[in-house]
Amino acid sequence: MGRTGGLLLCAIVPVLAALGFLLVSARVVERADAGLSAAELEFLLSGITRTVELNLQLGLPLAELQQVDTILESAVASAPDVLAADVISLTGVTLFSTDRGAVGEPVPPAWADAAATSRGMWRASERETVTFGEPLSNDFGQREGWVAIIVDAERLAPPLSRMGTLISGAALVLVAVAAAGLGLGLVIYSRTNRWIAATGASVRARAPIEPPRGALGIAANAAISGMGDTEARVERVQRDLRRLDAEL
Amino acid sequence: MQSFDPRPPVAGPRVTLRRGRYVSGSVASDRIAALAGLLTALFVGLASYVAVIVAMPPVLADLDVKSSDVAATVAQSVAADLSRAVGLGIPLGAMRGVDDYLSEILGFAPEVDGIAILDRQERLLFSSRSGDALLDRPHARAPIMAPAGGTGEGEGGTGDGEGAAIGSVIAQASSATHAGVMRAIAASAAAVALLAGILVGLAVRIVRLERVDLPTVRTAAMLHAAARGHFVIRGLTPAGVLPPVADALARAVTPIQLTYRRIQALVEEIKAVDGSAAVRQRVGDALGALEGLRLETRRGRLRHIGLVWWPAAALTVIAATRPLIANFAYDRIGNDPFAEVAVAFAVTAETIGAILGVILAALLAGRWSKPATFAAMLMAAAAYAAVYVIRDYRVFTATVTFAAFCGWFAVWSVLATEGAGRRLPWRGAIVLLGAAAAGPMIGGLLAEAEGRRAAFATLGVLAALLAVASTAGAPRLPQRRRPVPPALRLSPADVLALLAASLALFAWADVSLAGTVLRERYAEMALNFGLAGAASFVPVLLRWRLPAPAGGLVAAAAVLAGAGLVPAAAAVGVDVLQPAVSVLAGLGFGIVAFALGARAFVPSSAIAIGVGGVAAGALHAADMVQPGAGLALAAIAATALAGLAVLAAVTHALGWAR
Numbered sequence: 020m021g022r023t024g025g026l027l028l029c030a031i032v033p034v035l036a037a038l039g040f041l042l043v044s045a046r047v048v049e050r051a052d053a054g055l056s057a058a059e060l061e062f063l064l065s066g067i068t069r070t071v072e073l074n075l076q077l078g079l080p081l082a083e084l085q086q087v088d089t090i091l092e093s094a095v096a097s098a099p100d101v102l103a104a105d106v107i108s109l110t111g112v113t114l115f116s117t118d119r120g121a122v123g124e125p126v127p128p129a130w131a132d133a134a135a136t137s138r139g140m141w142r143a144s145e146r147e148t149v150t151f152g153e154p155l156s157n158d159f160g161q162r163e164g165w166v167a168i169i170v171d172a173e174r175l176a177p178p179l180s181r182m183g184t185l186i187s188g189a190a191l192v193l194v195a196v197a198a199a200g201l202g203l204g205l206v207i208y209s210r211t212n213r214w215i216a217a218t219g220a221s222v223r224a225r226a227p228i229e230p231p232r233g234a235l236g237i238a239a240n241a242a243i244s245g246m247g248d249t250e251a252r253v254e255r256v257q258r259d260l261r262r263l264d265a266e267l
Numbered sequence: 268m269q270s271f272d273p274r275p276p277v278a279g280p281r282v283t284l285r286r287g288r289y290v291s292g293s294v295a296s297d298r299i300a301a302l303a304g305l306l307t308a309l310f311v312g313l314a315s316y317v318a319v320i321v322a323m324p325p326v327l328a329d330l331d332v333k334s335s336d337v338a339a340t341v342a343q344s345v346a347a348d349l350s351r352a353v354g355l356g357i358p359l360g361a362m363r364g365v366d367d368y369l370s371e372i373l374g375f376a377p378e379v380d381g382i383a384i385l386d387r388q389e390r391l392l393f394s395s396r397s398g399d400a401l402l403d404r405p406h407a408r409a410p411i412m413a414p415a416g417g418t419g420e421g422e423g424g425t426g427d428g429e430g431a432a433i434g435s436v437i438a439q440a441s442s443a444t445h446a447g448v449m450r451a452i453a454a455s456a457a458a459v460a461l462l463a464g465i466l467v468g469l470a471v472r473i474v475r476l477e478r479v480d481l482p483t484v485r486t487a488a489m490l491h492a493a494a495r496g497h498f499v500i501r502g503l504t505p506a507g508v509l510p511p512v513a514d515a516l517a518r519a520v521t522p523i524q525l526t527y528r529r530i531q532a533l534v535e536e537i538k539a540v541d542g543s544a545a546v547r548q549r550v551g552d553a554l555g556a557l558e559g560l561r562l563e564t565r566r567g568r569l570r571h572i573g574l575v576w577w578p579a580a581a582l583t584v585i586a587a588t589r590p591l592i593a594n595f596a597y598d599r600i601g602n603d604p605f606a607e608v609a610v611a612f613a614v615t616a617e618t619i620g621a622i623l624g625v626i627l628a629a630l631l632a633g634r635w636s637k638p639a640t641f642a643a644m645l646m647a648a649a650a651y652a653a654v655y656v657i658r659d660y661r662v663f664t665a666t667v668t669f670a671a672f673c674g675w676f677a678v679w680s681v682l683a684t685e686g687a688g689r690r691l692p693w694r695g696a697i698v699l700l701g702a703a704a705a706g707p708m709i710g711g712l713l714a715e716a717e718g719r720r721a722a723f724a725t726l727g728v729l730a731a732l733l734a735v736a737s738t739a740g741a742p743r744l745p746q747r748r749r750p751v752p753p754a755l756r757l758s759p760a761d762v763l764a765l766l767a768a769s770l771a772l773f774a775w776a777d778v779s780l781a782g783t784v785l786r787e788r789y790a791e792m793a794l795n796f797g798l799a800g801a802a803s804f805v806p807v808l809l810r811w812r813l814p815a816p817a818g819g820l821v822a823a824a825a826v827l828a829g830a831g832l833v834p835a836a837a838a839v840g841v842d843v844l845q846p847a848v849s850v851l852a853g854l855g856f857g858i859v860a861f862a863l864g865a866r867a868f869v870p871s872s873a874i875a876i877g878v879g880g881v882a883a884g885a886l887h888a889a890d891m892v893q894p895g896a897g898l899a900l901a902a903i904a905a906t907a908l909a910g911l912a913v914l915a916a917v918t919h920a921l922g923w924a925r
């Protein structure tokens with residue numbers, strides 16, 4: 020890495036770091052946002068589950084409960100983010116749903132997998148929707164099925180949805196930090212080569228630097244002085260040999 | 268380090284270079300690197316602060332609105348339940364078990380701080396906490412409606428018909444989410460600023476070490492040789508910023524070399540014309556003046572071992588997993604009573620994998636270095652990426668152990684090569700302390716940004732890129748295995764000090780903070796790791812050449828005090844002790860590393876550090892019996908080890924030990 024690389028590094032690292040900070044901040048906020056949305060939905064789901072379980076206490080099988088459609092409709096009406104609400108049997112078939120076409124249909128594999136691997140509340144993500152589910156139990160603690168609510172995935176603060184806002188809000192800050200980094204790089208990397216070039220020029224011209232700067236300057240002056248001696252010796256030898264050659 | 272002309276020098280002016288100033292310990296370079304790092308950290312910290320002021324308010328306001336929505340949903344739900352109860356004929360003010368019901372609701376909705384139920388005249392009927400406190404703060408409100416067909420008369424209603432409000436439910440949104448977000452953002456800003464400062468500082472130091480300091484020494488040596496009539500070292504001059512001087516010297520010397528060649532040609536001609544003894548004698552006398560000059564000698568070979576960036580980068584990626592391992596293992600079995608054992612198992616096994624990797628690299632030292640480095644790094648990359656899909660803690664432990672084995676083997680297959688550890692003390696500081704400081708911050712910030720699994724996957728991708736880069740950065744020359752020189756062997760005091768410092772630091776940061784105290788709070792983890800890492804550079808920068816046992820004592824005492832004081836201070840709302848302990852633990856480790864110099868950079872040091880990590884992980888199993896016992900035991904053990912290190916050092920100094 021030379022001077023240009025060092026300069027770029029000094030300019031780029033602060034910008035990348037500032038961008039990284041914005042990214043991390045955006046994700047922190049998005050996760051908190053999604054967490055609050057999920058908490059709201061899970062609370063709603065728990066409410067539906069509790070109400071359906073109260074109906075189960077009457078002793079009727081889940082499929083024969085009369086009030087479930089009303090409970091589901093009421094819940095969906097109270098939460099604009101919820102697209103649909105279902106009650107699912109243990110066999111994975113939809114028993115009740117605010118989406119009438121889903122009744123009697125098997126649930127998507129993602130839901131079945133999520134429900135099978137979870138002991139409590141579960142969540143299944145699909146391309147455009149996220150489904151929250153909670154088991155339904157009777158008075159004896161036996162599982163009767165699940166309640167599920169389906170929401171639009173966009174409502175759960177998808178990753179990087181805040182990034183654009185933050186970057187546009189902090190654009191000037193990014194430019195300023197890049198300029199500061201570049202300035203720092205210029206200061207750090209501008210001085211290094213000047214005295215080296217001066218030392219090189221003095222060696223090339225065989226003119227000692229007075230006073231010498233640092234070990235390199237001292238060594239350069241020593242080399243210049245030594246080269247003068249060497250040159251004198253070599254030329255003297257050459258003269259002697261030429262004289263001898265002329266004699267012969 | 269390159270090998271210079273092996274022949275003995277001839278007499279001539281000699282100037283001794285002050286190694287402390289011009290080799291890896293250049294004070295000027297230290298200061299420039301530290302200044303660059305500090306200013307970068309300042310720029311980034313300031314930029315982050317301004318970004319929070321300028322860009323965050325609308326985002327945080329949205330979050331507050333969402334919190335209020337949650338509170339409103341809870342209030343509506345409670346109001347609906349109460350309406351149904353009223354519909355069954357129970358007067359609102361005479362309901363029983365409402366307090367338990369509210370507690371149950373708050374259990375379901377931790378995002379709500381408190382709920383209160385008011386009658387129509389706004390009189391407080393029930394409350395989960397102080398009703399006045401709830402009413403005085405912003406809250407969401409939902410009316411309790413009289414049931415259909417009811418009048419609400421008995422509830423203070425006006426009897427003006429169906430659906431009249433007979434009271435209201437108010438719910439106060441918890442400020443925990445907002446506070447948590449602000450805490451994470453502040454920790455992220457500080458960690459990012461620290462990381463940027465460390466990266467720029469290290470990069471500047473690497474550049475100055477490889478391009479300025481070492482070439483300056485070599486060029487100065489070359490100039491001194493030229494002063495004595497030796498013009499042969501040009502071929503050994505490394506790349507860097509010094510070639511202008513070397514080129515100038517070569518140009519200045521060229522006329523002399525040409526004259527010398529003409530002399531040689533002339534000598535041959537004279538000998539060809541008259542080979543008599545007398546002429547030979549005169550020629551010999553004339554050439555006697557050239558004795559000691561070396562004007563035409565073959566150029567030496569520069570031993571290229573690769574810049575320090577590759578092992579530093581590879582170790583940084585490996586160290587990035589440090590904040591992730593303990594809490595990932597914990598979460599695989601959640602609140603199972605054996606969760607602490609799972610954490611201990613994962614940390615211990617992973618560190619053992621690293622130790623085995625170092626041992627294998629030391630045994631192979633250089634043989635098949637390039638293919639072995641590439642293959643091992645690639646396997647580590649695959650293992651890290653595989654964590655993305657792992658669900659079981661045993662599989663996770665096996666995977667990270669394998670990754671640590673491969674990764675550390677790859678790194679040490681480069682570091683164990685000849686010459687890698689001779690540039691003191693900065694080479695060791697850059698690789699060892701730099702990776703230990705920057706890596707965990709990168710890992711923590713990645714986890715905060717994209718989640719733990721995705722962070723492992725990202726690190727896998729980075730490791731794969733480094734595997735490819737190793738073909739350029741790993742040593743190219745076949746290396747031979749050589750015994751560790753006596754000067755680089757660790758004394759018992761050194762080993763004990765390393766063990767004490769690493770045990771204390773691992774127990775504090777990798778196990779206690781990452782696995783228990785700051786679980787899931789990755790930005791704060793990153794900050795604590797970063798503070799420890801930045802503090803470890805202080806002795807190097809300030810030239811605190813204290814004895815190694817002193818560093819062990821500092822780290823152990825800090826963690827011992829932290830084990831007792833931090834939880835107590837946190838209980839009364841004092842949060843500064845935790846970062847203070849991280850700083851002191853890192854400082855102690857830095858003192859040990861600087862005291863050891865090159866010896867901190869040999870395989871046995873890496874193994875000693877690893878053993879400290881193994882002990883820290885294993886002792887954490889004691890948390891299963893009593894929470895916090897693992898850290899306390901580790902701190903006590905580290906203090907004992909540091910005491911033994913002091914004893915060993917004193918014994919050695921007094922000449923009692925042989």
